Amino acid sequence: MKRLKGLTKELLKLKGFMKELLSNKYGLAGIVLIAPFIIMAVFAPFLTSYGPYETGGLKEILLPPCKSHILGTDDMGRDVWSQLVYGARISLTVGFLASAIGICIGTTVGLVAGFYGGIVDEILMRIVDVLLIMPFLPFVIVLAAVLGPSMWNIIFLLAVLGWPTDARLVRSQVLSIKERPFFEAAVCIGESDLKLMFFEILPCVLPIVFAETVLWVANAIYSEAVLSFLGLGDPTHISWGMMLNFAFSSGVMAKAWWWVYPPGMSIAFVVLGFTFLGSAINEILSPKYKEV
């Protein structure tokens, strides 16, 4: 019974949060920008009658938008709309997975560093410093070139290299939470370190972590697009970045606007949407931004 009460309370909180998000200009804009692409990704097979890798005959090469191909075809006769729809799946998968994994690493590191302090903190924060200064894209390019082109490698790399910002953020939060009375009380009761970290501190930093996660989805989607554009993408998973890579290297992109504009705009909309959403969540959940 007590549990149920807690659940309703959480649901009410969530409802209040959603309400606030929808009344926030950036929040609403973010949702409006992202929603169509999530629908595209989920219902991909129902939205198109062509497979994204289905090549057409000679007569179907570089067709401008028409009845049977609403966004035309590329230089191999593949349907651009169906590539776009299936590409949404890849971009969003990479974005969500990379940021989710990265945030888990970053939050854990931040918790541990802030909680234990001392030498542990020193070492972890030096690693964070190093990773933060390292030029991100050249680093990812070298690693991706060596690991080979696969979607999972890209997810892995973006997650493993993306966590430092979050770790630093969480750590500074932990330091301030450690000063609060409720935390001292928990220490006095004699709770274990793990319990203190994950049951006392973690719930307090979650709001900020949540906003950071959303912002990182944008980052990861953008990075995947750049990597694919540079020819480091997974040839068996055509993402938006790879569509642009094909268009760019085909040499006929000036003749096929329908091949160039849709994927680029999709990346722009999704990245912008997640950036808006992340800023809105930050604004709603963190008191610092509220007064502005």
Add this chain to the structure above:
Amino acid sequence: MDGYWKFLAKKTLTTLLTIFAALTVNFFIFRIMPGDPALLLIKSPKLRKENIELVRKQLGLDRPLWQQYLIYLKETLRGNFGISFQHNIPVSKIIAQRLPQTLLLLSVALAISIVVGIAIGAICGWKRGSKLDAALLTASLITYTVPTFWIGMVLLIVFSLWLGWFPVGGMTTVGGANIPKWLDILRHMALPEVVLLFWYTGEFVILTRGNMLDVVKEDYILTAKAKGLRDIKILKDHAVKNALLPVVTIIALEVGWMVSGVIEVEVVFSWPGMGKLIYDSVLQRDYPVLQGCFVIITVMVVLANFFADLIYSYIDPRVRRGVE
């Protein structure tokens, strides 16, 4: 003063650690590649005989791993990055040829975007909440997030391929142009710079605006207002100066991230710099060149950060006195 030395020591340590980390990663990834890449390198049919000996010496392939590592470190520090698979000449020579072009592109874009971005950001922060602020901020967010390489493709299609106003790519006209060389380069630079400015200016606007929001809440701004100073004077002499302090370090930190903009733009416009070199090396799987580029870019970004920290501690006495 004690605090200052501690600050300096910490920054120096981070600088050296990062360079060391980049070198170490470079060494080990080369050896975890499937199919023993070191041997692959030796067997590469494109490699000439005298170069094979050089490579052998550089990698020290007959020794244990830790010795190979030390040799690698020593050779790299002496500027020997190995031989390009593709071009059969030392990587350091290729990079020395390409680096100035990238620096030209980057420095022009940075100089313009810092000035323009800080000015717009200061206005946004000062007029926070106004329609002007909302419009400028949204515009900056959009130019900042739209994929740089795609904007480049669109501008290339519209202004070079359709309208023919600008060259299709490269840095100079092949076979010479009938205008002075610097003008020719400027014509080739125009579109890439515009694309870079989209990103960089947007970023500086967002950064400066954020700092301004903190500054305008300070007591000294209230004091200045109470003294009856004009808005423009408060903005210029009191607010912007203080808002700029953190921007210095952030610029340096962001350079590592902004480098990717240059890489994207160089690829789209075939600008003969490091970015294009990286792109071509990825296509050709020319690992020595790729790794050399990575080390050089890392060293430059890290040094930029180090100097930014020095400048920051110079202009902000609180850091010098060790007050965090």
